[in-house]
Amino acid sequence: MKCSRCGVNEASIFIKQNINGKESEVSLCESCAKSIGAGGISFGGANILPVSIWQGSILSALDQISKGTNFNTGVFVPGKAVSLVCKDCGMTLAEFREKGKLGCSKCYDAFGQQLDQVFRRIQSGETHRGRRIAEEPESIEIRSAQEEIQSLKRKIIKAVENEDYESAAKYKVEIERISIRINEMRESEVLPNDDKTSEGGSV
């Protein structure tokens, strides 16, 4: 099979990718894979990046965009130069490419598509999974307890598939126990705050 980027060399690297839920495979030759940095990146899902990709990665990622390489596919799209500009701050895509820094919060809307490609290379995906704005943080214990419940739920599904109803029942009891613990942790977290406000009131 020929490399889908250069179309010349024999492909030796095959990358599974997932674009908008559609799964497909890209075949690249070694030199093309190297030049787009595919070697160290897992496309989609959690990824740990080798340092070589990290260094100057934003600029090089942007450089690739400017050359028209779509990382998502690793396929070279010639002549697809984009000229975008942020309406709020006037930052152009060319400027962003040059500096590697954005101009304002609205740039995230203007350059979303390009940013997604940058994030896929330098971050662990392109979607925020942390605390949302103005939301109180859950304690780490509560978070890990919730994760435990998720994994028990998966275990139940497996157990039922295997008609192992005894184990499934055990997991259910375990989930109930953890849920109670989470509620207790939440309550004990709220209490000290209440104390504070009542203290403040009496002063």
Add this chain to the structure above:
Amino acid sequence: MKWYIDKGPESDVILSSRIRLARNLQGYPFPNRMTREASAKLGKEVLNSLKQRTDHSKGKFRTLEMSELGSEDKLALVERHLISEELTDPGLVRYAYISDDESVSVMINEEDHIRIQAMEAGLKLEEAYKAASDIAIHLEKTLQVGYSEKYGFTTACPSNTGTGMRASVIMHLPALTMTEKAGTVVEKIRKMGYSVRGYYGEHSSVQGSMFQISNQITLGLGEEELIVDLKKLISHIAEQERTARKQLSSKSPDLIEDRIFRAIGVLKYARKLSSEETLQLISEVRLGKALGIIDKPDEVNFNRIMSSIGPANIQKSEGRIMEPPERDKARALLVQREMEGV
């Protein structure tokens, strides 16, 4: 009491923990595209909100306008990790808002509009995260903070987007350094997507076997996960260091003792000390303390020395500008006082 006059958990290997959160306001360009007028207006807005906080657990805060400080004062803040070098750049109106115990500082108009930073002695990332996020949540509730449903908190550099969080820990790894294993360890840490720097941060080289390790990923994982992952990595390295220490002291106890007592001798009696040499000697004495070879000085003394031996801090405590040879003399005196009774 300053935060670093405390030793904190796992102080045999871990000096301090730090959380930094980046936030920006909507309706203003980021500092790299901002006018001076806009930076002054934004500064007022953020300070107003900060001063409305009713949580006084970190004591009083002082507000510093950067252009009003002398260059030595600014550098002294940089050396004590309270502000970054970037905050001292002229051009924009920039502020630092610093708690009495110096454990919390907020930088206004740095690379991002707002950078909140909380520090703790020893391994206490959760506590530092709580202190920093308390302030972040207050700002998010009172100001128009830049946030996207998809990307999370917006930042000037895509390397901070999402949580806007960098968690870092300063580790003391003398045994791994002496046995020349530190290089391999650092290489591994970097491959796992973490950054490794020296004690003085961003552009500094590693001195005195002190390594600053922090997360690089800010998007796609939650704050808690990032902290848990970093802690796992840190405890793994700490165990390696402890093992290396045990091996060193059982294989060549005389050599280790000799090094430690020599270091004490120099720290106590030298008449001139550069900051680099001091850091190196402190590293060795600290190792002696952790191995139980000596029982004084306390970790607290090390922390206090380390926070005061930078060139700018020496000049600040002497109240005047000094040439390097003079500083080395003043530094030796300061160290001598801390080493009294050892």
